Amino acid sequence: MTRPAGIPMIEFDGVTKRFGETVIFEGFDFRVNREEKLALIGPSGSGKTTVLRILMTLEPIQDGVVRLDGEPLLHEEKNGVLVPAGKAHLTRMRQRVGMVFQQFNLFPHMTVLRNLTEAPIHVQGMGKEEAREEAMRLLDMVGLAGRAKARPHELSGGQQQRVAIARALAMHPKVMLFDEPTSALDPELVGEVLGVIDVLRQERDLTMLLVTHEIWFAERFADRICFFDKGRIIEEGTPEELLHHPREKRTREFLRAIMDHT
Numbered sequence: 001m002t003r004p005a006g007i008p009m010i011e012f013d014g015v016t017k018r019f020g021e022t023v024i025f026e027g028f029d030f031r032v033n034r035e036e037k038l039a040l041i042g043p044s045g046s047g048k049t050t051v052l053r054i055l056m057t058l059e060p061i062q063d064g065v066v067r068l069d070g071e072p073l074l075h076e077e078k079n080g081v082l083v084p085a086g087k088a089h090l091t092r093m094r095q096r097v098g099m100v101f102q103q104f105n106l107f108p109h110m111t112v113l114r115n116l117t118e119a120p121i122h123v124q125g126m127g128k129e130e131a132r133e134e135a136m137r138l139l140d141m142v143g144l145a146g147r148a149k150a151r152p153h154e155l156s157g158g159q160q161q162r163v164a165i166a167r168a169l170a171m172h173p174k175v176m177l178f179d180e181p182t183s184a185l186d187p188e189l190v191g192e193v194l195g196v197i198d199v200l201r202q203e204r205d206l207t208m209l210l211v212t213h214e215i216w217f218a219e220r221f222a223d224r225i226c227f228f229d230k231g232r233i234i235e236e237g238t239p240e241e242l243l244h245h246p247r248e249k250r251t252r253e254f255l256r257a258i259m260d261h262t
Contacts, residue, residue: 006033006034006036007033007034008031008032008033008034008070009032009033009034009035009036009069009174009175009207010030010031010032010055010067010068010207010209011030011031011065011067012025012028012029012030012031012051012054012064012066013064013065013066013067014027014028014029014063014064014065015027015028015029015030015054015061015063015064015065015066016028016061016062016063016064017047017054017059017061018062023231024047024050024231025047025231026231027063027064028047028064028231028232030051030233032207032209033207034069034207035207036207036208036223036224037201037207037210037221037222037223037224038208038210038222038223038224038225038226039209039210039211039212039218039221039222039224039225039226039239040209040210040212040225040226040228041211041213041215041218041227041228041254042227042228042229042234042254043229043254046228046229046230046231047228047230047231047232048211048228049179049180049211051209052099052177052179052209052211054073054074055068055073055099055175055177055209056094056097056099056177057073057074057090057094060074061074065082068093068097068174068175069096069174071093072085073085073093074090076089091123095123095124095171095173096173096174096175097173097174097175097176097177098168098169098171098175098176099168099176099177099178100161100164100165100168100176100177100178100179100181101179101181102179102180102181102183102184103184104152104157104160104161104164104184105164106152106160106163106164107152108151108152108153109151111148111149111150111151112139112144112147112148112149112150112151112155112163113132113136113139113148113149115152115163115167116131116134116135116138116139116166116167116170117131117132117135117170119167119170119171120134120135120170120171123171124171131170134170135148135166135170136148138166138169138170139163139166141166141196142163142165142166142196143192143196144159144162144163144166147159157184157185157186157189158185158186158189158190158192158193159192161181161182161184161185161193162192162196165181165193165196165197169200174206174207175206175207175208175209176200176207176208176209177208177209178197178208178209178210178212179211180211180212180213181197181210181212182194182212182214183213190214194214194217197210197217197221198220198221201221208221210222215243215258218243219239220239222239223238224237224238225237225238225239225242225243227242227246227248227250227251227254229254234248234250235247235248235250235251243255
């Protein structure tokens, strides 16, 4: 498989991941460069979301090494040997990655503002006033400065997902992960969330990974698209290459099926 040129932010080297007897990845290699915008497409169960969950340290691996900005993510070095990472290492590494899930996962009992300030204050030790000012800047960026005192149940699904994006950004991550961020939304709300992601793509120096079935947005968003199937990257390339001139039969079959349902 052709590797992209550049400085890597994310590296999977020989990663094996199993759920019980089910093998998701075996000897899996994967690389994403700093500030690259990458879309992951493919059928359900192909491993796309598992990549994101591993990067969020939500899933262990059985073999191999994952590196984030050159540093082992799920391991740490002791006496020159890589060993499973302890809690302190995982907490520190987790702060470099922000994730936006299919479901919004906001704290229902907290206001929008407190949803954004809770982690910076209690995890990163930021002062309350600084955290509040940063949160208001982020809410303004996602078009929700006027809803700072609202609670999640008072917001539409699209508004809740925009709050979730702002909350992830409040931790100043180096990497942003989006796991089908519009799949739980009514169709008329999809555009407002994708609009925020598009602004981030243009204005922030972030490495961004997007799992999506919105092929038209993947084409607009991505520097590179990877097509996953059965735990492997079947094909990768620029949006023009992969979406309009796919080389592999399986890629063509998947894209044809997606287009037939849109």
